[in-house]
Amino acid sequence: MISMCEIAEKLNSHDKLLVFCHVRPDGDTLGSAFAIKRFLENSGKTVDVVCDSPIPEKFSFLGFKAFKPSEITGEYSAHVAVDCSTENMLGDGYVLYKKCVETFNIDHHISNTRYGKYFYVDDRAACCEIVYELLTALGGEICKSVADCLLLGISTDTGHYMHSNVTVSTFKISSELLACGGDSHEIGVKMFKNQTRARATLQADIMSKMKFFEDGKIAFISIMQSDLEKFGATSDLTEGFIDYPLSIEGVEVAVSVLESRQNAYKISLRSKGRVNVNEVAAGFGGGGHILASGCMLFGFFEDVKDKIIRAITLSL
Ligand SMILES: [Mn+2]
Incomplete structure (x- = not known):
């Protein structure tokens, strides 16, 4: 350097x-x-x-x-x-x-x-x-x-x-x-402190379907193309959604899965500190920072979800 x-x-x-x-x-x-x-x-x-x-x-x-x-x-x-x-x-x-x-x-x-x-x-x-x-x-x-x-x-x-x-x-x-x-x-x-109504209503819908794993240490949200269409939203509007699950008491890692096209998912990871999510993402060819990282995963949604939850569970 x-x-x-x-x-x-x-x-x-x-x-x-x-x-x-x-x-x-x-x-x-x-x-x-x-x-x-x-x-x-x-x-x-x-x-x-x-x-x-x-x-x-x-x-x-x-x-x-x-x-x-x-x-x-x-x-x-x-x-x-x-x-x-x-x-x-x-x-x-x-x-x-x-x-x-x-x-x-x-x-x-x-x-x-x-x-x-x-x-x-x-x-x-x-x-x-x-x-x-x-x-x-x-x-x-x-x-x-x-x-x-x-x-x-x-x-x-x-x-x-x-x-x-x-x-x-x-x-x-x-x-x-x-x-x-x-x-x-x-x-x-x-x-x-400023958002469109489309973003706010999409966010409410996504959060209502949030899932928890490992005794509530992992919080998981997913945004599919059909969700975006339903609210007339674009995928860039979902930036920041992941902060909400991470804010929940007892959650160590928040995961957001965004369907970018069929069988292709953009994974975002946030950690409160116990888990190095840079390492988790690197295991899938991604990266970022210790507390904030991301990667792409391909395949069926359920398989992608299991894969990422398993990798985080191993680091908990
Ligand atoms: Mn930057």
């Missing part, structure tokens, strides 16, 4: 950069990418953002506009992936990412596969913490718009400062971003 100073220096030598977000983008990958874009554009560089999935509506107040990988025609001298633990997270952007000689990989997932010519991986609450330090190393003023991007990533990846991943640096960086004009309150409200 190269140092923060070196990565800043290497990035600074480029005038036209393409920044890659992961598929099904969250606040951290978008915040990281658009903070880099807006900061470098302030110093006259050209920076575009590419993402293989649409940007969810809830981020619209921040004015993010990203290209699809297929829409990119020009040449960029550097390709930068942010918050992407594996190249697969780039979706179809992966082929495009590899086309450049100068590839950067900036991430905070301990499971990061260290791809790219230059990688910087640090176990932080959010990739946006790393990006803040990178922009600080580059020098120059952080404007309100950049501060809001970075606060977005920190807010969403920490459950607005409620998760155990929050450290001294999380608060220190956040306070500096507030001093730059960032509006932490607006971001917190827009991300955590």
Whole structure:
């Protein structure tokens, strides 16, 4: 791994950069990418953002506009992936990412596969913490718009400062971003205290069908395509559902199974601490963090459910 100073220096030598977000983008990958874009554009560089999935509506107040990988025609001298633990997270952007000689990989997932010519991986609450330090190393003023991007990533990846991943640096960086004009309150409200009626009614329905295993230590929810259709909801609206089962007394691990297509399920895992769910997910080719991870499982729903419950039970 190269140092923060070196990565800043290497990035600074480029005038036209393409920044890659992961598929099904969250606040951290978008915040990281658009903070880099807006900061470098302030110093006259050209920076575009590419993402293989649409940007969810809830981020619209921040004015993010990203290209699809297929829409990119020009040449960029550097390709930068942010918050992407594996190249697969780039979706179809992966082929495009590899086309450049100068590839950067900036991430905070301990499971990061260290791809790219230059990688910087640090176990932080959010990739946006790393990006803040990178922009600080580059020098120059952080404007309100950049501060809001970075606060977005920190807010969403920490459950607005409620998760155990929050450290001294999380608060220190956040306070500096507030001093730059960032509006932490607006971001917190827009991300955590605001939802569509479709999401709220879908959530009530899903929670009413919650199941428990191992004396209530495992809480399990599942969201099928038919549930989404019933409420006119899209799968990105289910983000955050898993926090509810995890909040229940006695639950050690919460599992969410989202049917992405027939016989293909996106598994999300959250732990209160006794179980390392990064290891559980890694057993199925996935990964993430000790307390929050995910993987894909294929097959019939009942088999998928048994497989994941068994793996968690063995780690309890
Ligand atoms: Mn992240």
